[in-house]
Amino acid sequence: MSFEINKSVIVSDFNLFDSWEERYEHLIDLGKSLEPLDLDFKNNSNLVEGCQANVWLVCEIKNEKLNVMGDSDAIITRGLVALLVRLFNNCSVKEIIHTNNSFLDEIGLNKHLSMTRSNGINAMIKKIHEYCLNYIKK
Amino acid sequence: MSFEINKSVIVSDFNLFDSWEERYEHLIDLGKSLEPLDLDFKNNSNLVEGCQANVWLVCEIKNEKLNVMGDSDAIITRGLVALLVRLFNNCSVKEIIHTNNSFLDEIGLNKHLSMTRSNGINAMIKKIHEYCLNYIKK
């Protein structure tokens, strides 16, 4: 899997929709399909700061590849988590640290999600990036 | 002496002048002609609050008539003190407590002195009034 492939799949998925209703329905469906996080993982250390709803992200690296799981108590935020899981899961650490947030524009989310929310997603992306960077530094 | 007579003299004096320069010269002359207050009287209890320059006022009542002396370290304010001395000195206490501040308009001072300053003169008049009222209450 590579980030670029994941991204293009997501972008073309979103491009199928014309209305904001459909985009949200898609996001909500993504959220609903996300495997719930084990309660053990829903602790403060996995909580992502800077999101209005509770968001937990759990990162793990195996064979230089990221494995990321997450959850949220709000379904739209959960959809965003699912999006990031699809985007980053199984990507190589090296690739991830070179991605930037511009893909938010490319999948048309920056336009549709208000600042606070994209702040939320930015916080999630930051957490993933930092995890990968820390891994490389070691 | 009565307040009304004093007032009309002062009003007609001021009416002689067309320019603000002349009015101020008159006020300053009044200030210069005011007998300086004895140093003993220049204490905190005679200080009038609410004036930007230091103003001291000393009231005394003899035969139901007010005797007022005063001073200031600023010459224009001193002129205002002199004006009040001319206005109130030797007037009966009963008459004084029935006067109001409207004479400030009549002598054209409210128009020419800015609020802070007329505040100062208001504070002086208030002090004189209160002195007379207290005397009557006793």
Next chain:
Amino acid sequence: MFELKKIRSDFPILSKKRNEKSFIYFDNAATTQKPQEVINEVCDFYTHYNSNIERGMYFLADESTKKFNDTRSIVRSFLNAKLNEEIIFTSGCTQSINMVCFGFLNTFIKPGDQILIGKMEHHANLVPWQIASNRLKAKIIPLESSENGVIDMSDFKKKINSKVKFIAIQHISNITGHENNIQEICSIAHQHNAFVLVDGAQAVSHKSVNVHSLNCDFYCFSGHKCFGPTGVGVLYGKKDLLLRMTPLLFGGNMIGRVSFSNSSLGDLPQKLEAGTPNIAGVIGLGAAINYISSLGFNNIKLAEKLLAEKMWSALKAMNNIALSIKAPPQSPVFSFNVKGIHSYDVGTLLDEMNICVRTGSLCAQPAIKELNSTGFVRASLCFYNTEEEIELFVSALKKVIKLL
């Protein structure tokens, strides 16, 4: 008379479009919109007579000083206080409360004394008391609230005793829109020699406040929540109490004599207004109160009652809406949940439909917990809102529920 169309046109923002559509502002409890008069007054100050106040002796300073102090009279009569010097201008309700917490409480509270605080209070009327009582080793006792978020009077009567020295309560709740019985609370408190501070942040835009008949010791509010500018607020206090108060801030304009060996404080109200105040803000607040007066609270109450009734029955008619209240509120504030749905999701989708509501803990976490919630959707209305907006809101809500 109260002509809604005319009134809406007084508020320029209300004709704003987003994506070519008009929007619905239902977050009035967070901050109200501003009438053109207020905006003009602020501009006018900066454009025509901007200058510092009190100390200058030139014509501009005369004008700004006069306007500033005229506002003190406007606020005094707005609250029906006795004296101008009982009106202190602050940077907002939060500062007003903190001033009492940290400048008055310490003058008489002893370790072991008690402070009663409602369970429904906004953080601004809770956290400062926690910190202050911690420092002074006093004890905070929470007051239970009955089902609509007002102080449970029987609990209050049980808890008041000679150790209680202070009571901090809100006039109207920012969550439930219900009103506390301030007059009775003050009267009982005073029988026990306790002082009362009333947080009026959510009251002054909805009803006429009379500190004299309430007989509260302190009352405070924010300008921005009653159609005035941001960064300005009011602390009313009874004169003898303000005289006893230690200022929270020290600096220019508030002192008598200053030397390196010692300094003396000035008189009220300056003593409690250190530094250059928010002059434009204060003057703008005066314009806001004049605007309120021009409408009249009778008209405001009437208009808001209609809105509240309509909203109440509309929400009651939806069976998946869990309201935080059991009876219609005194001011048009509605906090609720859509059953099984996070408040945040509701707010997100309402925003897509140009509807502004607040979601989450509403700066009152203990209150939210007390109401068995983790966060509400709050629609808070104001006289300039319309019945049509309520209808649009309700259908938007139905659409949200279908989407989620």
Next chain:
Amino acid sequence: MFELKKIRSDFPILSKKRNEKSFIYFDNAATTQKPQEVINEVCDFYTHYNSNIERGMYFLADESTKKFNDTRSIVRSFLNAKLNEEIIFTSGCTQSINMVCFGFLNTFIKPGDQILIGKMEHHANLVPWQIASNRLKAKIIPLESSENGVIDMSDFKKKINSKVKFIAIQHISNITGHENNIQEICSIAHQHNAFVLVDGAQAVSHKSVNVHSLNCDFYCFSGHKCFGPTGVGVLYGKKDLLLRMTPLLFGGNMIGRVSFSNSSLGDLPQKLEAGTPNIAGVIGLGAAINYISSLGFNNIKLAEKLLAEKMWSALKAMNNIALSIKAPPQSPVFSFNVKGIHSYDVGTLLDEMNICVRTGSLCAQPAIKELNSTGFVRASLCFYNTEEEIELFVSALKKVIKLL
């Protein structure tokens, strides 16, 4: 280039008439006038996107929150600070200083410790330290000033010792317009492990400030003294020191978790910004700083240098003028007396001639005493003042002297 006519037209108040004549504003040290950009920015906020910040999640709240936080970046780069969270928005310079006095000092000062304070300080940078040191049983030691009102460095070097924990000084004097050598003071202070707060109220409108190269620990200023709105100010502090600070105000927006049993504080900068801030004020301050940047401090310095030189030689040429300084000032501020005449009389008559100056103790009584005066006439200029105004001022002054 710096086109004075264009620049004057940026400030609408400067074309105001009084009694059909234009006026001269020489009280810029008290507060500066506002360019149209700033007025527009404030109006624009209220007209188009007024809403509370941080907590709302709808489009208006996004816009105001973004604008508010953009200003934090603007101020950060204006002061050349490293981090946005080192910029705290306050209600003004006075509040900024009080926050450090009452929220930082107490975290490390012990009875007997010393605080050094310049003899020329404004009351805002003296009285709070007096009160705080009184409470903490620390000692205030005045620093002598040399003839132009700047810290006498040899006195400073004599007085600094291991007991000195804090130094509070102004960047530029509001009386003499002369500048302290902040960089050297900070460097010496830090060798002795003392912290330095710089009161920049009179500096930020005149020169580019770089807190990084000054290496001060705290820096503060007021918006209204640098072309911004009233009711807003800034406290810059090094991050590790701000983290140690106890807030002066508690309330909404600044806490983490709140319950009746205990509450935790939030992160920087919110921790130190309790309650709804002066949103319009902050956004207007951003516009003011952008305006300053558009002119450029090089140009501002050049223009003000010319004005200062002209004023200096004009006043020096009058033999009945007693200036408070022996050398031309770094910023165009001139405090003086007309020999034998009360400052108040001079101000009164200048006002009649439409000239705005400040008179009296200039909120710095100990400084006035130090300069052997009982009160000055202060003419404080700004880049939008003109050489012609200086000529008019000088002839007005001559007329005043003749009249008195």
